[in-house]
Amino acid sequence: EPEVTQTPSHQVTQMGQEVILRCVPISNHLYFYWYRQILGQKVEFLVSFYNNEISEKSEIFDDQFSVERPDGSNFTLKIRSTKLEDSAMYFCASSEATGLAGSASYEQYFGPGTRLTVT
Amino acid sequence: GNSVTQMEGPVTLSEEAFLTINCTYTATGYPSLFWYVQYPGEGLQLLLKATKADDKGSNKGFEATYRKETTSFHLEKGSVQVSDSAVYFCALRNRGSTLGRLYFGRGTQLTVWP
Numbered sequence: 001e002p003e004v005t006q007t008p009s010h011q012v013t014q015m016g017q018e019v020i021l022r023c024v025p026i027s028n029h030l031y032f033y034w035y036r037q038i039l040g041q042k043v044e045f046l047v048s049f050y051n052n053e054i055s056e057k058s059e060i061f062d063d064q065f066s067v068e069r070p071d072g073s074n075f076t077l078k079i080r081s082t083k084l085e086d087s088a089m090y091f092c093a094s095s096e097a098t099g100l101a102g103s104a105s106y107e108q109y110f111g112p113g114t115r116l117t118v119t
Numbered sequence: 120g121n122s123v124t125q126m127e128g129p130v131t132l133s134e135e136a137f138l139t140i141n142c143t144y145t146a147t148g149y150p151s152l153f154w155y156v157q158y159p160g161e162g163l164q165l166l167l168k169a170t171k172a173d174d175k176g177s178n179k180g181f182e183a184t185y186r187k188e189t190t191s192f193h194l195e196k197g198s199v200q201v202s203d204s205a206v207y208f209c210a211l212r213n214r215g216s217t218l219g220r221l222y223f224g225r226g227t228q229l230t231v232w233p
Contacts, residue, residue: 042225
């Protein structure tokens with residue numbers, strides 16, 4: 001069964017460093033998402049991406065964050081200058097479609113996550 | 120705004136016990152409701168969903184009914200197994216909102232002992 005993959009599974013970085021988290025969505029999917037979960041808190045939406053541009057972003061997704069689909073398979077999240085509070089589990093997800101027009105039948109498939117630890 | 124509140128964990132049960140994990144929501148529109156499950160080392164997987172009031176979602180013996188009057192979507196299973204040990208997330212998506220964004224609760228860790 002096709003699945004979303006994420007690398008690395010765990011990333012440790014020093015405050016102020018740049019990190020790139022990588023995701024390979026399911027091959028025929030068109031919509032891509034990043035979420036994160038700080039330990040003990042809710043899973044929070046960061047950004048959605050379609051047709052090579054950001055569709056929606058949350059208030060968390062500030063200028064330190066960027067996303068890119070550099071080729072036909074990868075979807076990346078870059079944090080330019082990491083802060084201690086960026087430590088979290090980051091989940092990538094992909095979907096065939098978004099469930100607009102009253103339809104909720106399009107599931108978001110999630111990867112296993114990348115645990116980012118900023119020291 | 121949109122938010123999901125779910126029962127704090129961890130929940131520890133013996134095999135064959137009855138499970139309830141409570142979930143309530145607030146939403147600006149008319150949401151679809153979901154339960155996701157995360158097994159150790161894996162991604163979140165959709166467990167079940169309901170798209171309108173009084174719908175019952177079910178899968179793998181789990182059930183949840185969309186209750187608009189109480190804004191709830193509680194997860195239940197009549198007889199849990201050790202293999203059900205996982206983290207369970209309640210979530211909503213507003214049908215009228217942009218592009219499929221999901222709003223999640225904090226997750227409830229379930230451990231089932233033999």
